Amino acid sequence: xxxxxxxxxxxxxxxxxxxxxxxxxxxxxxxxxxxxxxxxxxxxxxxxxxxxxxxxxxxxxxxxxxxxxxxxxxxxxxxxxxxxxxxxxxxxxxxxxxxxxxxxxxxxxxxxxxxxxxxxxxxxxxxxxxxxxxxxxxxxxxxxxxxxxxxxxxxxxxxxxxxxxxxxxxxxxxxxxxxxxxxxxxxxxxxxxxxxxxxxxxxxxxxxxxxxxxxxxxxxxxxxxxxxxxxxxxxxxxxxxxxxxxxxxxxxxxxxxxxxxxxxxxxxxxxxxxxxxxxxxxxxxxxxxxxxxxxxxxxxxxxxxxxxxxxxxxxxxxxxxxxxxxxxxxxxxxxxxxxxxxxxxxxxxxxxxxxxxxxxxxxxxxxxxxxxxxxxxxxxxxxxxxxxxxxxxxxxxxxxxxxxxxxxxxxxxxxxxxxxxxxxxxxxxxxxxxxxxxxxxxxxxxxxxxxxxxxxxxxxxxxxxxxxxxxxxxxxxxxxxxxxxxxxxxxxxxxxxxxxxxxxxxxxxxxxxxxxxxxxxxxxxxxxx
Amino acid sequence: xxxxxxxxxxxxxxxxxxxxxxxxxxxxxxxxxxxxxxxxxxxxxxxxxxxxxxxxxxxxxxxxxxxxxxxxxxxxxxxxxxxxxxxxxxxxxxxxxxxxxxxxxxxxxxxxxxxxxxxxxxxxxxxxxxxxxxxxxxxxxxxxxxxxxxxxxxxxxxxxxxxxxxxxxxxxxxxxxxxxxxxxxxxxxxxxxxxxxxxxxxxxxxxxxxxxxxxxxxxxxxxxxxxxxxxxxxxxxxxxxxxxxxxxxxxxxxxxxxxxxxxxxxxxxxxxxxxxxxxxxxxxxxxxxxxxxxxxxxxxxxxxxxxxxxxxxxxxxxxxxxxxxxxxxxxxxxxxxxxxxxxxxxxxxxxxxxxxxxxxxxxxxxxxxxxxxx
Numbered sequence: 001x002x003x004x005x006x007x008x009x010x011x012x013x014x015x016x017x018x019x020x021x022x023x024x025x026x027x028x029x030x031x032x033x034x035x036x037x038x039x040x041x042x043x044x045x046x047x048x049x050x051x052x053x054x055x056x057x058x059x060x061x062x063x064x065x066x067x068x069x070x071x072x073x074x075x076x077x078x079x080x081x082x083x084x085x086x087x088x089x090x091x092x093x094x095x096x097x098x099x100x101x102x103x104x105x106x107x108x109x110x111x112x113x114x115x116x117x118x119x120x121x122x123x124x125x126x127x128x129x130x131x132x133x134x135x136x137x138x139x140x141x142x143x144x145x146x147x148x149x150x151x152x153x154x155x156x157x158x159x160x161x162x163x164x165x166x167x168x169x170x171x172x173x174x175x176x177x178x179x180x181x182x183x184x185x186x187x188x189x190x191x192x193x194x195x196x197x198x199x200x201x202x203x204x205x206x207x208x209x210x211x212x213x214x215x216x217x218x219x220x221x222x223x224x225x226x227x228x229x230x231x232x233x234x235x236x237x238x239x240x241x242x243x244x245x246x247x248x249x250x251x252x253x254x255x256x257x258x259x260x261x262x263x264x265x266x267x268x269x270x271x272x273x274x275x276x277x278x279x280x281x282x283x284x285x286x287x288x289x290x291x292x293x294x295x296x297x298x299x300x301x302x303x304x305x306x307x308x309x310x311x312x313x314x315x316x317x318x319x320x321x322x323x324x325x326x327x328x329x330x331x332x333x334x335x336x337x338x339x340x341x342x343x344x345x346x347x348x349x350x351x352x353x354x355x356x357x358x359x360x361x362x363x364x365x366x367x368x369x370x371x372x373x374x375x376x377x378x379x380x381x382x383x384x385x386x387x388x389x390x391x392x393x394x395x396x397x398x399x400x401x402x403x404x405x406x407x408x409x410x411x412x413x414x415x416x417x418x419x420x421x422x423x424x425x426x427x428x429x430x431x432x433x434x435x436x437x438x439x440x441x442x443x444x445x446x447x448x449x450x451x452x453x454x455x456x457x458x459x460x461x462x463x464x465x466x467x468x469x470x471x472x473x474x475x476x477x478x479x480x481x482x483x484x485x486x487x488x489x490x491x492x493x494x495x496x497x498x499x500x501x502x503x504x505x506x507x508x509x510x511x512x513x514x515x516x517x518x519x520x521x522x523x524x525x526x527x528x529x
Numbered sequence: 530x531x532x533x534x535x536x537x538x539x540x541x542x543x544x545x546x547x548x549x550x551x552x553x554x555x556x557x558x559x560x561x562x563x564x565x566x567x568x569x570x571x572x573x574x575x576x577x578x579x580x581x582x583x584x585x586x587x588x589x590x591x592x593x594x595x596x597x598x599x600x601x602x603x604x605x606x607x608x609x610x611x612x613x614x615x616x617x618x619x620x621x622x623x624x625x626x627x628x629x630x631x632x633x634x635x636x637x638x639x640x641x642x643x644x645x646x647x648x649x650x651x652x653x654x655x656x657x658x659x660x661x662x663x664x665x666x667x668x669x670x671x672x673x674x675x676x677x678x679x680x681x682x683x684x685x686x687x688x689x690x691x692x693x694x695x696x697x698x699x700x701x702x703x704x705x706x707x708x709x710x711x712x713x714x715x716x717x718x719x720x721x722x723x724x725x726x727x728x729x730x731x732x733x734x735x736x737x738x739x740x741x742x743x744x745x746x747x748x749x750x751x752x753x754x755x756x757x758x759x760x761x762x763x764x765x766x767x768x769x770x771x772x773x774x775x776x777x778x779x780x781x782x783x784x785x786x787x788x789x790x791x792x793x794x795x796x797x798x799x800x801x802x803x804x805x806x807x808x809x810x811x812x813x814x815x816x817x818x819x820x821x822x823x824x825x826x827x828x829x830x831x832x833x834x835x836x837x838x839x840x841x842x843x844x845x846x847x848x849x850x851x852x853x854x855x856x857x858x859x860x861x862x863x864x865x866x867x868x869x870x871x872x873x874x875x876x877x878x879x880x881x882x883x884x885x886x887x888x889x890x891x892x893x894x895x896x897x898x899x900x901x902x903x
Contacts (some may be wrong), residue, residue, distance in 0.1 A: 009562065016794070061687040062678065062687070062690075062695060062696075063681065063685065063688065063689045064682065064683040064684075065683075066682060067683075068683060068763075069764060069765075069766065070763040070834060070837060071765045073760070073762075073765075098604065114808070128881060135836065136835045136836035137834070137835060137836015138835045138836060138837075141762075141763075142760065142762075143760050147721060147760075149719065149720045149721070149764055150720040150721065150760065150761060153720070153837070153865055154836070154837065154889065155835075155836030155837055156836065161641065185577075199818055206865050223867070230713065236738075236861070237736075237738020237739060238738060239736055242738070242739070243736055243737065243738070243739075244720060244736060244739070251546075252604065260602070271685075277596070277604065278598070278604040279604045279605060279606070279608070280606070280608040281608065282607070282608050282610075283608070283610075284608065284609070285609075285611050286609075286614050286618075291829065306732055308723060308731075308732050308734050308758075309734045309736065309741070310715075310734065310736070310739070310741030310742070313636065313637065313640045317633055317634055317636060320629070320633075320636070321629055322630060324625045324629060326630065327621055327625060328618060328621050328622055328625070331618075331621045332614070334585060335585075335614075335617045336614075338585060338588050338589055338592070338611075339613075341592045341593070341596065341606035342592050342605075343592075343596055343598065343604070343607075344592075344604045344605070345596065345597065345601070345602040346592070346593065346596055346597045346598060346606040347597070347598045347599070347600040347601060348597075356589070356593070359589065360586065360589060363582070363585060364582070364810055366577040367581070367582060368578075369576065370578060371571065371574045371575060371578065371798050373629060374570060374571075374574055374632045375632065375636050376570055376632055376635040376636045376638075376639055377567055377570050377571045377574065377632075379567065379639065379730065379731035379732060380556055380571065380727065380730065380731065380732075380757065382568055382723075382732060383725075383732070383758040383759055384758070385725060416678065428682075429754075443716070444554045444555075447553075447555050447556045448553035448554065448555070448556075448557075449553070449557070449727045449755070449756075451757070451758045451766075452755050452760075453760040453765060453766075454756075454765060454766030455766050456681055456689075456696060456766050456767075457696065457766070458694070458695055458696045458697045459689060459690065459695050460553065488583070
């Protein structure tokens, strides 16, 4: 990075990045750490994606063609764990690191050394997790939910997978603490809470969710460990325990976790739509309250993942009602985005295309989510491909599209170069079409009776599965364009202006900085009016 | 040809749908009042979502068409409207209320297992089902049919297309009468499974150490197929469910026949229990028992799957003291393996233990007679 501005030359000397590779090991700079997070996320996105292609190749036609069912189960398990903990969460942590200080007028994150540590835990955690693939008995194969007693049947992988989860949790908690401390203490003068950019607000709430639920997950998997190796019976009925207790603990973590993946996406979308509609965000304060409500509701709806375990009727009904309520604040967000677009003067650069696709397809995933909240209907939907379709709609054209939108939006700021708009648009259209070819048919196979997590299926599901697999391969290979566009922009290209997008200065402090920004920014805090 | 057809089917989304006759797009209406109520609820919510979707997507599309800079649109500056925001908070809430009421009714209906005419206990095993008719004393296992099992092996020569009801067929279906309220009680023997027949409208998890229940009153004789819905290990995709609903009369006839069959089987087992077998007899019988009961995990060649299922070949148990070996087969090993004390006859246990000690290259040379099995 060649970020030497006048200010740097005048005020300080030798405050640029260190030379060589060790720069990345020792760095405490929020921009460097943001880049590290984003890089590892992109790599893990391809690793997890490759696993999903193994799954889709096996499911292309009936019969087993490529893999043993045991290995198939390892692929579904690792695909989910890697996409959740390896791709989406680190990617948002990367965006948070890069953008939060620049957006709130802070010189860096509040706890820079902690920041370095929380990143550098990740490569070790993923190595530990991936090492299970090469062990006797292979990787965990009980699904990312790791339900006992099934997960306890596996080979040697269990302690490795669990230590990996502990490390990932540690990393997330530290990152969350850092973000909260930064937002509470390092805002520029005049940057009141109700002036915070939406991306910062959504991350603040996400960070609280992380701190509250990661310890619960760590505790639950530790109980698995002691059940397996130290003779406890938390989840073993023969010793007075209950396997369903694990499910309650897991989903008390797991439901907020899925909002941890989606709330920062809301923030990104709420940032991008106003810029390209050339209009302020509609209903800023109701957006803040809606995000907070979703965060709160996420803690009291967990057992809607367990409508078929035989809870008492009162439990079924309570979790039905509470879950339905989520539709209200989520609806408010969607209506606000539409109202922001309404009577704007829109242009459709790649970030905006991804943002609009997000609103359309995430809303679609929201509809199926509302259907699933109706517990009697969920007695049919549960554990079928209808569910698989639902959560992929909210996570892929949901969270992942938001990440792609954000990447294209801020890439010129980060690198100082405009990306290749033609290739980016090609990437968008291939991705947006193939994601629907991939996931839309799964609604039908699920409703028609296909359970999830099966390596082979009855003949009536063949057409939809073939379609889905074709979509998956187009989707997967289209992402190589994404990687290429990023690398190309990092290496050079048309020089980006400071503002990058027309009128962007009105939509965030980051656009008042040079592109690329100097290594240290806001050493003198800006004045917010 | 097969592949071309499938590809055409895939691309044409059902235009070439006759490729597979029982091709479906939507949830089944099922064959019980409850399943129809669930179906109606599903359709109701779906149409509500479609209506909201048309509104929201319509506004987005309109906005994209008209409020674009290339058409010379000048951006407005409004950024809030309290009244509007109240409206779109309250109206969805009212819509939700209109959904919650019927949902509550159906859920209460689904949970009312009282006043049932008969009770069937369903136990999930890795990877088969056990059906126990509590009132009739009928008790049997139900697993994937042999032809599907052959076709589903990795690299099998038998194509799935040539198998009737591939992966949805079993050796012993669950036979039930129509128009009787049947209460099902569920439990798991090893790990959690989930018993799901879409035509009945619901699925229920089978949890080891706990009992859950559900009910069905089937209105139409017929064969209804389903599958295990909760990931339960390697062969989770290969433990289908087949329910055969018969008229009252046919059902009674089936009960009589089934009882007679199990009686004669019990007599044969009793006779065998005191008989002395030769080594060859035990080995032949043992192989049969092994292949139906043990091979799913320990594999037909006795090699197991390293790290997941221990090998029998050369194992400490199969080459160690015979008492400990017998005990393991009878009692199982916690949630790793369910015991066979209740499901195999004395002769079958004796045969399978003998086979394991002298097959796969193990050559203990000792054998177990049925009379030695407690």
